[in-house]
Amino acid sequence: MIVPLIKGLQITFSHLFKKAVTLQYPEEKPVVAPRFRGLHTLKVSHNSAKCVACYLCPTVCPAKCITVEAGEDANHEKFAAVYEIDMLRCIFCGFCVEACPVDALGMTQEFELANYKRTDFVFSKERLLEKR
């Protein structure tokens, strides 16, 4: 009966001499894997968003949290006049990125998305545009 107790304590003591697992967040930041699925980004090419407003990402999104509204520009081309993701509803599945036929959408390593108001979680096109 005493033997298992001692074994348990041995494990506990052995940990005193190992490297700590706890991360002193927010002073310390974790190393995020390159394929981590964090905040979305709308990729930019030739100074404008690559998104052509095809509506495939809102179609595939299981959380139905993407709103796209297409517009027609001066050259009669299609562009996303509205592009919004409601991060409160997003489940970070990445389907939207996978669905995009023009590789206009990506997911970053950004995960610090806490905010004060619900409306702050709705990311507009401006907030999602790739920063360069």
Add this chain to the structure above:
Amino acid sequence: MVNLTIDDKQVTVAKDATIFDAAKAAGIRIPILCHDKKLHPFGGCRMCLVEVEQMKGRLIPACTTPVTEGMIVRTTTDEIMTARKLVLELLLLKHPLDCPVCDAAGDCDLQNLTYEYKVNANKFTDEKFRWDIDYENPLIERDQNRCIHCGKCSRICDEIVAFGAYSFVNRGIEAKISTPFDEKLDCEYCGSCISVCPVGALIAKPFKFKARWWALNKVKSVCSYCGTGCQLTLGVKDNKVLTTVYDEDQGFHNGQLCSRGRFGYQFINSDKRLTTPLIKKNGTLVPASWEEAIDLVVSRLSEAKKSDPSSVAALVTPRLTNEELYLFRKLFKDVIGTDSIDHSAGYAHKALTEGLKESFGITASPSLIEDIQKTDLLLVLKSDAYETHPVIGFEINLAVKRQGVDLRILSDKSGKLTRLPDAKKYIHKPGSEILLVNAIAKSILDQNLADPAAQSLPGFDALKSALAAVSIEQISAAAGVPVEAITRLATDYAKAGKALILLPIGLGYPGHGSELTSALANLAILTGKLNKEGCGILILGEKNNSQGAADLAIHPTAGGRDAGAILEGCTSGAVKVLYIAGENPVVSYPDKAKSVKALESGAFVVVQDLFLTETAQMADVVLPVKSFAEKCGTFTSVGRNVQQIRKAISAVGQSRSDREITAELISKLSGAACGGSSAEIFTEIAASTPGYSSLSTDSLGDNGVIYPVVITPKLVPVVGVVPETEEGKFALLIGSSLYHCGTMSRYGEGPMLVCGESYLELGRTDAGKLGVSEGDTIKLKSAAGELNLKVKVGTRMPEGVVFVPYHFETSAINSVTAGNPVTWVTLSR
């Protein structure tokens, strides 16, 4: 019948069927790109290749090959699959593959087949097309880079629409679909070509980029413009009607629509829709609550009811559902006790409610739309039948072009119909229709061509003696149609195995009333062209439910005031409360001054409408109502077809349906609860309306039900009057523009993009004489007033005759007309 085997299945089909038809009948799907059941076989794309045992050695297109006895067909061998894949690879070779920005994606035959046949690589390489895209015309964006050369657009525009806007030009790799001289498209904008285009080469501009096909909720309904009663599918997203969706299996018209049906839906979600009740306070209309508005209306109605029920009058539009019209009749005739209820200016329904009633004992046409293609000779009164009822126009096109129907047009102007192959036109002086029809009747009697059975019918002797006084020569001189033409038409009509008469009616056609109808009915009765397939007379009611309004007797039946008298009654003070539901007398009734005076007279005016129309602006209370897309109910269209509309979106603003409002008024005024769903009201209608007794909303289904009628023919002599003419003046005719129907289409974006303002149409010779050309402004003056209008020069109008559409409020033509079939005007620059 022919027997054949397809994929080991025994099939028996008619001998004119193709392999494709036979396979379809057997439930076997053969992929197609260029084939369409409405069009002649084309055989251009080779997607439908199959193998036939008896024709081994090559693959056979299923869509063009007729079946033969004992044929053994295979539809899915490896060789066939490879061939079809090759077809797709070749089509994709020059195709831009811009599905992400193409509106057809999701509903694109090329995309679907590419997916189905797993074409994910191409063994060929080539440059893409680089054609210029046509962005110029108002409604159709044409991107020939996406075209797969199926030819369907040019075929439908030629075979069914009979416009012929497109054809293939150039050869080989240079080939493309083009308009004449490659100019911008300028056509009827019916959108038929968009609907059949299997890819995104033709797209509807008003819907461009608005939503994806798969995101649309598709709700089947019935068009709320003209009386044809085309079925349509509304494309709904986020509680908004965004487009109409093509469904080739809908209705007698196979999903084909006209310009206003296809492109005129924007009135439903227009920003101009009324969203709250309005009450006039200190001379201005201010928003109010429903309670306040209804209480006010109820108190005014009950006051008037107590003092004198006949001081209440109503004008109710035939755009409402049968259920709503029924409740309106109940409210006014039974609850309040006034017979002064009418619609369509009091004259536009008389062909049905008086003409047919007298001649046949019923208020509906004895014939059906399907008779048009089954007849031998089709006599159309006014070429305008095409403008008023374009999809019935398609039926006429098909009757002439496919069935070889002998088309005769008795009209005061030329038009689309008179240009059909072998169509014979009889262009007469304006206003002489009845004279001419009487002359035809007379000629039939003179030539002893009358049906012996007709002689025993009531009215035969009276007609005979009335016609004895008629002189064909005099009529010929008065109407400007040669005697030989009249007698020839009489002979041909009488001798034709089957003959059908079409008469469009409406606010724009004051001459098409009960007398003309009876005169025409006389022809059919005299020659025994009744009660048979392809025979009889078909009255084309103007609005979506004109027939229903006639069936439900939304007109005075016991000595009440008709529409004209109601307006006069307001002015004289006899009518104290005027209830207007959906009608817009200020714009659409003749004699604008009369309507305005009536509305300004001090009578309490309630207007129930979708928009703050010119009439609503003058009301004391305005109630916002739901459009056809926000409610359920039934419409009865031309040819007695009772069809259902379905709710597609929830109410716009605080609007309520006319049914809800009327039911509430009935409850409050009578003290007895009135409610019930539209299905329950329909049951009441069925129980009380002749012809409807066998109907219930369940039995209507998707296609509606044509209710039966029994006619008791009677010959009714009518006197034609030689129309007055005024030397040196022009005969002004009003009527319908192809792109509009009534005044509601002005709130639809599509119709306004094509035809956004009133115009005056005249012939080249007159234009030359007056020294005006297209686009100039011309001054028109009549006894009643004067107007400035844009000139449109065309080939339709005979010399001395001009035409103005009646739909518009700016330069409203009713400020110079007084409800006569012809108005004499002077024109000056």
